[in-house]
Every structure is written in structure tokens, then in C-alpha cells.
Amino acid sequence: MAKIKEVSGSICAPAGFKAAGMHCGIKKEKKDLALIVSEAPASAAAVYTTNVVKAAPITVTMEHLADGKARGIIANSGNANACVVGGQEAAEKMCELAAAQLGLLAEDFAVASTGVIGQSLDIGPIASSIGELAGMLSHSAQSAAEAIMTTDTFDKQAACEIEIGAKTVRIGGIAKGSGMIHPNMATMLAFITTDANIGPELLSEILSQDAQDSFNMLSVDGDTSTNDMCAVLANGMAGNDPIQKGSAEEEAFRQGLGFVTKKLARLIAEDGEGATKLLTVKVTGAESKEQARAIAKSIVSSSLVKTAMFGNDANWGRILCAAGYAGVSFPVDRTKISISSEHGSVVVAQNGMQVLFDEAEALKALQAKEVIVDFSLGSGQESAEAWGCDLSYDYVKINGSYRT
Amino acid sequence: MAKIKEVSGSICAPAGFKAAGMHCGIKKEKKDLALIVSEAPASAAAVYTTNVVKAAPITVTMEHLADGKARGIIANSGNANACVVGGQEAAEKMCELAAAQLGLLAEDFAVASTGVIGQSLDIGPIASSIGELAGMLSHSAQSAAEAIMTTDTFDKQAACEIEIGAKTVRIGGIAKGSGMIHPNMATMLAFITTDANIGPELLSEILSQDAQDSFNMLSVDGDTSTNDMCAVLANGMAGNDPIQKGSAEEEAFRQGLGFVTKKLARLIAEDGEGATKLLTVKVTGAESKEQARAIAKSIVSSSLVKTAMFGNDANWGRILCAAGYAGVSFPVDRTKISISSEHGSVVVAQNGMQVLFDEAEALKALQAKEVIVDFSLGSGQESAEAWGCDLSYDYVKINGSYRT
Numbered sequence: 001m002a003k004i005k006e007v008s009g010s011i012c013a014p015a016g017f018k019a020a021g022m023h024c025g026i027k028k029e030k031k032d033l034a035l036i037v038s039e040a041p042a043s044a045a046a047v048y049t050t051n052v053v054k055a056a057p058i059t060v061t062m063e064h065l066a067d068g069k070a071r072g073i074i075a076n077s078g079n080a081n082a083c084v085v086g087g088q089e090a091a092e093k094m095c096e097l098a099a100a101q102l103g104l105l106a107e108d109f110a111v112a113s114t115g116v117i118g119q120s121l122d123i124g125p126i127a128s129s130i131g132e133l134a135g136m137l138s139h140s141a142q143s144a145a146e147a148i149m150t151t152d153t154f155d156k157q158a159a160c161e162i163e164i165g166a167k168t169v170r171i172g173g174i175a176k177g178s179g180m181i182h183p184n185m186a187t188m189l190a191f192i193t194t195d196a197n198i199g200p201e202l203l204s205e206i207l208s209q210d211a212q213d214s215f216n217m218l219s220v221d222g223d224t225s226t227n228d229m230c231a232v233l234a235n236g237m238a239g240n241d242p243i244q245k246g247s248a249e250e251e252a253f254r255q256g257l258g259f260v261t262k263k264l265a266r267l268i269a270e271d272g273e274g275a276t277k278l279l280t281v282k283v284t285g286a287e288s289k290e291q292a293r294a295i296a297k298s299i300v301s302s303s304l305v306k307t308a309m310f311g312n313d314a315n316w317g318r319i320l321c322a323a324g325y326a327g328v329s330f331p332v333d334r335t336k337i338s339i340s341s342e343h344g345s346v347v348v349a350q351n352g353m354q355v356l357f358d359e360a361e362a363l364k365a366l367q368a369k370e371v372i373v374d375f376s377l378g379s380g381q382e383s384a385e386a387w388g389c390d391l392s393y394d395y396v397k398i399n400g401s402y403r404t
Numbered sequence: 405m406a407k408i409k410e411v412s413g414s415i416c417a418p419a420g421f422k423a424a425g426m427h428c429g430i431k432k433e434k435k436d437l438a439l440i441v442s443e444a445p446a447s448a449a450a451v452y453t454t455n456v457v458k459a460a461p462i463t464v465t466m467e468h469l470a471d472g473k474a475r476g477i478i479a480n481s482g483n484a485n486a487c488v489v490g491g492q493e494a495a496e497k498m499c500e501l502a503a504a505q506l507g508l509l510a511e512d513f514a515v516a517s518t519g520v521i522g523q524s525l526d527i528g529p530i531a532s533s534i535g536e537l538a539g540m541l542s543h544s545a546q547s548a549a550e551a552i553m554t555t556d557t558f559d560k561q562a563a564c565e566i567e568i569g570a571k572t573v574r575i576g577g578i579a580k581g582s583g584m585i586h587p588n589m590a591t592m593l594a595f596i597t598t599d600a601n602i603g604p605e606l607l608s609e610i611l612s613q614d615a616q617d618s619f620n621m622l623s624v625d626g627d628t629s630t631n632d633m634c635a636v637l638a639n640g641m642a643g644n645d646p647i648q649k650g651s652a653e654e655e656a657f658r659q660g661l662g663f664v665t666k667k668l669a670r671l672i673a674e675d676g677e678g679a680t681k682l683l684t685v686k687v688t689g690a691e692s693k694e695q696a697r698a699i700a701k702s703i704v705s706s707s708l709v710k711t712a713m714f715g716n717d718a719n720w721g722r723i724l725c726a727a728g729y730a731g732v733s734f735p736v737d738r739t740k741i742s743i744s745s746e747h748g749s750v751v752v753a754q755n756g757m758q759v760l761f762d763e764a765e766a767l768k769a770l771q772a773k774e775v776i777v778d779f780s781l782g783s784g785q786e787s788a789e790a791w792g793c794d795l796s797y798d799y800v801k802i803n804g805s806y807r808t
Binding site: 330393 | 455486487488489520521522523630707711714720721722724725728729732736753756757758797800
């Protein structure tokens with residue numbers, strides 16, 4: 001394992017990155033426009049929603065990052081710029097406005113939008129505020145982290161420091177989540193910066209693989225949105241020799257990136273719409289990584305498991321049942337399920353059947369801000385972890401009248 | 405189209421079937437034991453849960469129906485007889501008890517259980533009541549339909565009459581649903597009877613195909629249980645010549661069966677846990693049946709669509725979005741979405757984008773006991789229909805403390 005040191009500053013922790021966020025007028029009062037810029041040209045890579053219906057900023061960013069290079073990211077919240085006439089033009093215009101302020105090319109900007117689907121994005125407020133926003137660029141990530149939030153109740157930031165070839169490399173990220181978060185990206189935005197020196201191809205490969213174990217293991221409500229994106233910019237300012245594929249340096253970079261993305265994923269799960277607790281599902285003893293991931297995702301996504309968590313009910317039958325419809329087979333008679341938290345740990349089922357357990361102890365374990373379900377398959381050495389949250393009255397309340 | 409006439413009497417509408425239901429003591433007060441018997445030997449077929457975790461009654465029924473013959477069905481509610489030591493023995497014992505009362509073979513009984521997972525099924529109350537239950541067998545299906553209910557708020561029955569080779573053939577069914585209902589069978593039980601003369605192989609083939617368009621197009625909460633089963637008995641007492649594969653008679657039988665199973669599926673959706681309305685999704689203009697089914701299921705299963713329905717919100721963006729992650733591709737720019745009910749019909753999106761619509765009219769259409777979402781793909785001639793319900797506060801309430 002590489003030595004990973006957590007640091008503050010998120011996207012502005014790596015050398016050469018500035019950020020800013022402000023209220024431009026898409027939302028009524030809250031911050032709704034964010035800008036992230038690298039002082040030096042950067043390798044760029046991104047992973048996108050798998051939804052057939054892709055918002056305009058997704059297709060524009062795909063084009064802009066096709067050459068593996070970028071200088072910045074412009075993002076708004078309050079409007080998803082999805083499923084509207086003129087969406088493409090608006091997304092391009094956002095890049096042009098940002099680039100013009102900084103003497104850069106529009107093609108070197110990624111663009112992201114999050115918010116309501118199907119309402120035209122008025123470019124006016126963005127055009128009239130972009131000068132002010134560019135003037136606010138600083139080494140603080142706070143306002144940008146806030147400006148990408150929608151129904152999020154807190155901003156999500158993470159950063160770490162690793163050693164690569166005797167150089168100190170930093171990786172930082174901000175994210176927004178809340179509604180519609182599900183494996184394979186949802187209305188989730190994550191922007192990662194690093195001062196590592198790494199080529200775009202390897203960066204893209206590492207990001208895609210990392211997402212399988214971070215953002216794609218995240219589920220709030222099973223819906224996958226039209227606007228999701230995780231983009232990473234690597235500007236090389238740490239001064240390390242270019243990271244080579246298959247090297248120890250690559251492995252260190254993977255671990256650093258994983259530290260940041262997994263932390264952001266957990267923060268998103270914790271802040272799921274209406275969530276009262278973070279649910280972590282750890283599958284161990286699997287025959288393959290795919291089997292472990294499928295079962296972990298299935299359990300963490302089950303509405304019945306989620307409501308049981310909300311009700312502090314150690315309903316292991318629902319957990320086993322959700323594993324059973326994950327689409328992968330496993331020997332039920334070797335399984336073991338335990339529920340744990342900072343308040344204790346209780347084995348609730350073994351060999352596919354109930355074991356006698358103390359209901360009071362189980363209740364105590366369940367009454368915590370983070371509950372961990374350990375699901376052991378007893379078949380192999382592979383494991384996976386997924387994050388979600390409970391399903392509460394407030395989820396229904398928030399989503400019963402979001403648009404109106 | 406065959407001429408289908410709806411009749412009353414459900415499973416006792418076809419000639420030669422008797423049924424009974426009673427309270428034996430598995431539940432505190434409500435009916436919990438049901439028996440269905442055919443006077444004559446019957447062809448038998450069933451479809452089962454796809455969950456890797458299968459309850460004991462499922463495996464026992466699979467064995468008993470392997471020869472394509474059966475005489476009856478014994479079922480209990482209140483306990484799922486799943487994931488417990490001795491489950492297999494208890495399920496076998498239920499068949500033996502029923503068979504002994506009627507001078508039949510245990511191997512000629514299907515057995516089903518529904519209720520809590522992971523608690524041992526006490527055979528005592530069943531053993532001491534089976535004599536009384538056998539004595540209650542009559543041509544009324546009512547008590548049996550009630551005895552298989554769990555959190556269902558009403559019993560579910562359907563029957564119809566068709567002409568096959570100048571003979572009147574009847575098909576009837578009862579079902580229970582409520583929680584954990586999802587495509588590919590969930591804690592859903594459906595028992596179908598018919599006096600048609602049809603061999604077990606063709607019966608099995610027709611049932612499997614029918615389930616694709618009836619019970620498997622049903623979603624209440626995305627969970628697929630360990631105990632689901634739809635079993636059909638055909639005793640031939642209508643006196644028709646055996647139905648031949650590929651004949652007009654087969655087609656008439658398919659349509660009659662579909663009438664019964666689709667009606668039961670809709671009743672289950674309407675009675676989803678906490679549901680305030682039935683949601684019907686009709687996908688048309690698809691290139692293939694599979695594409696149509698996948699999109700219909702994805703929309704009807706979306707938590708965000710379901711909460712929007714609960715909130716009477718014409719949130720077409722969520723509908724389009726759910727179609728987009730159905731796992732099949734389609735040209736977004738040819739889609740058209742409308743929302744309708746007995747109170748009117750409103751086109752809410754076209755060509756993948758919002759159309760101007762009257763919010764008051766949309767609200768009016770949404771405020772109904774059944775809301776229909778029409779999703780047109782504009783690409784081909786295939787269609788599919790799926791049924792579900794809205795996601796309400798009560799769903800969370802019911803499922804937050806089911807076990808405790």
C-alpha cells in the first residue's frame with residue numbers, strides 16, 4: 001500500500017489549480033455557478049452517465065476532452081440543460097464565456113450542469129457574471145464546492161497526498177450528489193484535480209477502473225441520470241516523471257485517486273435525499289470481483305433493505321433475498337450476514353438461515369449514523385464495498401414535489 | 405381475437421375445482437391456510453422466482469410438478485418457510501397432510517408459503533386443521549383467496565370463459581401480492597385453474613410466455629422474493645379435444661389465460677404496499693418486444709417516477725430518464741410522452757423535449773386512481789405494458805417495521 005496522507009483544500013490542494021463559485025441567478029439565492037482552472041495545460045479524462053438520454057453538457061464535454069487535454073471546468077446548478085431545444089448551444093456558450101475571460105480555448109473546457117430537466121437554460125445570468133467569477137478565482141475550493149450543490153445538505157470535498165518518484169503529488173476532488181444516485185453514475189458530478197504528471201490515456205484508463213469501485217458502487221434511489229460526469233484534470237506541476245503503465249508509481253496514483261473518489265462516494269451516500277444514515281455493504285469471500293460488486297450493489301439498492309434500515313429492523317431475510325436477485329449465483333448455505341456499527345456487531349444469519357441473536361443488541365447496532373452490513377460468501381478471496389442510505393419518509397416528501 | 409367473457413368465481417369457475425380457506429393459527433386471527441383441489445387428474449405447470457435464494461416450498465413444488473401432473477395446491481400465509489432448518493420437511497409435510505385427507509398422493513400437490521422469512525414454520529396448526537379445511541372444500545373461491553393474503557388490502561380474483569372447439573372452457577385465478585413485487589416474480593403467489601384439456605408441455609410453454617407479459621411486467625418496489633410462484637392446473641373437464649400447438653385453439657387459450665393473469669397483475673399493482681394509485685406504462689412504436697418490455701419496466705420501477713406520481717407531478721424528465729437507463733438504446737428524438745387518466749390526457753414531451761402543456765390539466769389527469777403513461781418510441785410496431793404503483797409515505801411506514 002502506498003502511504004496516503006489526507007489533506008485539506010480538495011480541488012485546490014494540488015499545485016496550480018484555482019477555483020471559484022458564486023450566485024449568478026439561475027437559482028433564486030444559492031450559489032449556482034462554478035469555475036475550476038489549471039495554470040498549466042492538463043491531461044484530462046472523464047467518465048459519463050450510461051443513460052441513453054444524455055444532457056447537452058455531456059456531449060459537449062465528450063467532444064472537448066476527446067484530445068485528452070483541458071484547462072478548466074465550468075459548471076452550473078439549478079438547471080440540467082437536458083432535453084431542451086438549444087441545449088448544445090448553451091453548453092458550448094458556457095465554455096466560450098469561461099475561455100474568453102482567461103484567454104484560453106473553449107475546446108479546453110469541460111462543462112457540466114445539474115438541476116431540473118427539460119427547462120431551457122438561460123445563458124444571460126452566466127454571461128453577465130462570468131467576469132466577476134473569473135476575478136474571484138483563488139486557491140480556495142469552498143465556493144466552487146458549494147456552487148455545484150442541488151438538494152445536497154452539505155458540500156463534498158476530499159484530498160490526499162502521495163509520494164510518486166520522490167515528488168509529493170496531490171489529488172483533490174469535489175462532488176455533488178443527493179437525488180438520482182445509482183451505480184453507473186447518476187445526477188452526480190465529481191471534479192478531480194491532481195498535479196501528477198500522467199498522460200491522458202493512462203489517466204482515462206485508471207479513472208474508468210476506479211469508478212467501478214467508487215462512484216458506481218453508490219446508490220441512493222436506483223435512478224441513473226442524464227447529466228452525470230466525473231472529470232479529472234492532471235496538470236503535471238508536481239514535477240514527477242510521467243507515470244508509466246504497470247509501474248509502482250501507477251499503483252500509488254491509483255490508490256490516491258481511490259482514496260479521494262471513495263471518500264466523495266461515501267459523502268454522497270451519507271447525504272442521500274432524506275437519508276438518516278449511511279449504509280455500507282461489504283461483500284467478502286467472493287469468487288470474483290464482479291460477483292462481489294453485483295451482490296453489494298443489489299443489497300445496497302434494495303428498497304426493502306433501505307426501509308428496514310430506516311426502521312432499525314435487523315431484517316436479514318431481505319438482505320439475503322436482495323443478494324439472491326443480484327443476477328449472479330452463489331452457494332446460499334455458505335453465507336454469513338452481520339450488522340455492525342460503532343455501537344456493536346451482531347451476526348444475524350449463517351449458512352443461509354437465521355441464527356439466534358439478541359434483538360436489543362441488533363437494535364443498538366442499527367441506531368447509528370453509519371451501519372455496515374457484512375455479507376460473507378465463504379467461497380473465495382474477492383471483495384467489494386457499496387454505499388447507500390436508508391429510505392425515509394423525507395425521500396418521498398422531497399421527490400413527491402421536486403419540480404412543482 | 406378470441407371472444408373472452410369475464411365470469412365470476414375465479415378458481416372455482418372452471419368445472420371440477422373446489423377450494424377452501426381458513427384460520428389455522430399461523431397468523432393471530434386472519435385466514436392463513438388455503439386448499440385447492442381438482443376432482444380429476446390435471447396437467448400442471450408453474451413458473452417460479454428467479455431468486456438464487458429459493459424457499460423450501462418452491463423446491464418441493466418443482467419436484468412434485470416435474471411429471472406435469474397434479475391434483476391440488478396447499479398454501480399458507482404468515483410464514484414464508486424460507487431460510488430455515490427443516491423447511492423442506494415442513495413443505496413436504498403440508499403436501500402429505502393435504503393428500504391424506506383426500507386419498508391422493510403427496511407428490512400430486514403443489515405447495516406455497518408466503519410471509520416472514522427466516523422463522524421456522526410450525527406444522528402443528530396445519531396438521532390439526534387440515535381435516536376441517538378439507539371438509540370445507542366447496543365451489544366458492546372466496547375463503548381460499550383470502551387465506552393467501554399477507555399485507556394485501558383486498559383479495560384478488562379473476563376468471564373468464566372462452567370457446568375452444570365448440571366447448572366452453574373456463575380459466576380462473578387467485579393471487580396475492582403487495583410487498584416485494586418486481587419483474588421476474590416476487591412474493592407473489594398466483595394459482596390458476598382451468599377445465600381446458602391441454603397437455604402439460606404445451607401448458608408449461610404457454611404459462612412461461614404469458615408470465616413475460618403479465619406477472620413479470622409488474623413492479624411494486626423492485627425487490628424479487630424467495631417464494632414467488634404461479635401454478636396452473638388444467639383438468640380437462642370442459643371436454644374439448646386436446647389443444648394442439650400452433651392451433652387456433654391454442655391461441656384462444658393463450659388469450660383467455662392472458663386475460664386472467666393480466667387482470668390479477670393489475671390488481672396486485674393497484675394494491676402495492678402504501679399505493680395510492682395504479683400506474684400503467686404503455687410503450688408503443690418499439691422495434692422489438694424486448695425493447696418495449698425493458699423500457700416499460702424501467703419506467704414503472706423508477707423510484708423517482710413513482711414519487712412524482714404520488715406527488716401528482718407531471719415530471720416527464722424522470723420518465724424519459726428512466727427509459728434512458730433501461731439498458732436498451734432508442735432514438736431519443738422520436739419519443740413522445742403523454743400522461744392520461746379518466747380525467748383527461750396531456751402530451752408532456754415530444755422528440756425528447758418538453759412541449760408546452762397546461763399544468764392544471766396535467767394535475768387533473770394525475771389526480772386519479774389509475775394513471776397511464778404512454779411512451780411512444782416512433783420506431784416500430786411492437787408494444788408492451790407494465791403495471792406498478794406510486795411510492796408513498798405509507799410504503800416507508802409499512803416496510804420500516806414489518807418484521808418487528
